[in-house]
Amino acid sequence: MQDGLHSSNESLYQLVQTLLEVYRYESGAMQLSLEEHNLEKMIEGVVLELQPLAKPKNIKIVTDISMRPCVAICDIGEIKRVIQNFIDNALKFTESGGRITVSLEQIDGQSVIKVTDTGKGINEEDQAKLFQRFWQATSGGRYYASTGLGLYLCRKIIELHGGRIWCESILGKGSTFAFAIGKVNSAISQQK
Template sequence: QAKEHRLTARTPDYLPVHADRKRVLQVLSNLVGNAVKYTPPGGNIEVSVALRDPWVEVRVTDNGIGIPPNEQAQLFEKFFRTTSGRRTTGGTGLGLAIARSLIDLHGGRIWVESDGRSGTTFAFTLPVRPI
């Protein structure tokens, strides 16, 4: 059964990012895929990109189920799955660990923001390319 969501993207026309395009798209695909998986039908998902010199910050925000604060520190560990994730969806628990590895290799940082009740934002930074 297909799930319908409203996906919004807010991005500047050009950002001087120093990154491997294929790997960054892999990270984005994982984060957006998770947002789709954990957001109820009809929910909202927003991808935004902004320059926060010396970084470019990418944020994927949803209005889904949220992630309990006591589980957030483990999210980027291999094979970790949240309690609600184990009950409601499939998956290996590798996606966020891979995303963290790829962002680390780029010299960036990845993190999660959630009050644990509703909605989650995953964000990551990439270094701005020197001009």
């Protein structure tokens, strides 16, 4: 009972945080705090933090980091939030025994982060709608305190960084959610 209360409080707290943050981005009030950060350290930290949610579902979360150190100029708290959202979704839509891989590579001077799952996948028609506000697939049931704002907020965060966000998926096989930040249209020149 205590645990149940704690987790529903936590869900509501997260929901309010997400709503506030969406509002901040939409109103143009969001100011990124841009600094040089080590992306691989942050990724390893997020994966460690989320392991306790994966264990009971018998899902493995692993990292695949091809470049060390991988430094990017970004708002690390916001970029962390994007990865948390991707992994949160991957955990929701992947069956027991599945696998989630968080990868980091540098392509043409950009840092590219991908979260790949072995979950239910998304059909092509739905892929086009994923990053819209409040969008959720109709099948498969809704989750308590889930609003369909997670990926929309991720898009806002990456766009303000001057980056690109996308999804590749095959229905029934799994999905990859990815973003690229840095260099091209750098966030710094956007904020100046």
